[in-house]
Amino acid sequence: MALRSVAETLHQLLADVPTWGTESRNLAQAQGAILAADVCAQIDVPPLDNSAMDGYALRLSDLSAGAPLRISQRIPAGANPCALQAGTAARIFTGASIPAGADTVVAQEDCELVGDTLAVNIAPRLGQHIRPRGQDIAEGQRILLKGHRLLAADLGLLASLGVGSVQVGCRLRVALMSTGDELREPGEMLAAGQIYNSNRPMLAALIASLGAEVIDLGIVADTPQATRDALARAAATADVVISSGGVSVGEEDHVKAQVEALGSLNLWKLAIKPGKPLAYGRVAEVPFFGLPGNPVSGFVTFCLLVRPYLLKMQGATQLQSPQWAARALFDWPRAGTRQEYLRARVTPGDAGMEVEIHPQQSSGALSSVSWCNALAVIPIGKTLSRGDSVDVIFLQDIS
Incomplete structure (x- = not known):
């Protein structure tokens, strides 16, 4: 079976997103x-002309006439000022409304009071330090x-x-289930052959970051009946079902058969690394995703494929994240048959962004995801030498 490209898979997934309510x-x-x-x-924002400084509001022509200016009123923010009397100035504070008749504000550090009159020590410009009505936003x-x-x-x-x-x-309700008798929750004691369930908190956080409600089904036992019951319960309570692991064809992998019994399933082999297997279908008409059990593979496939699906389901139009060019601080001499997403760290350099990669790129090395701030994208058949340009996707844009 030919491997499917990431772009082709994402296109097909997004074309199949169900319509959603508001x-x-x-x-x-x-x-x-x-x-x-x-x-x-x-x-309008601001709704009225207001002062950008603490200082004095005045009429510039009065100042130009050379007559002393008496302080006629004090205007704090939120007050409704009186019209400015001719030949006077108003003590005014940042954000306060400009009184009718005033056309200039002079900062307090450029003024001094001499007796009860104002001395201005600069030649102000007409309209300075006034934020006009609607400057930010117009009605x-x-x-x-x-x-x-x-x-x-x-x-x-x-x-x-x-x-x-x-x-x-x-708001989407997303049911999350983990499969595998070898899994234990953090805080429990491990027996021989057991591992902690790292996918559950990671995927739950990624789902919740999209504003969705997570329905946590916990760890599902590796039996056909337990798997079927969990899937049926998920479809009855959730808008999307996501399973971590259990969609291969091994004897203890029951998700595939039970999803097909309750609905329909496509098992795709993707030209992506880490990753490769992705299951997508319906459980009683509810969209279903089966993600790889390896934690890095689950992270990458969720961020690149499931996340855009969930966003579009809620009505989003910006579904794919931008890619940026950075200078490689590494060599990549092996041309692969799958598009690779290397855990990478981007930092500023003298000539722009520079990117290094984590030394451990295994699909089980979750420490590399915690360490990185980006994924470096290596297209199929591409090699890199140190100093070459490589595209990167920042994690903050996809997680």
């Missing part, structure tokens, strides 16, 4: 959610687009517009 969510619960409609400003301006994933700065922006709730894609 809901209204207040800002406190909207982190990571996907906008279901454009957001337009209902007000009616389209601010955020449908399909945008809301991050912390977006929530602050929406709050500045007085928006208390937004229409977003419904």
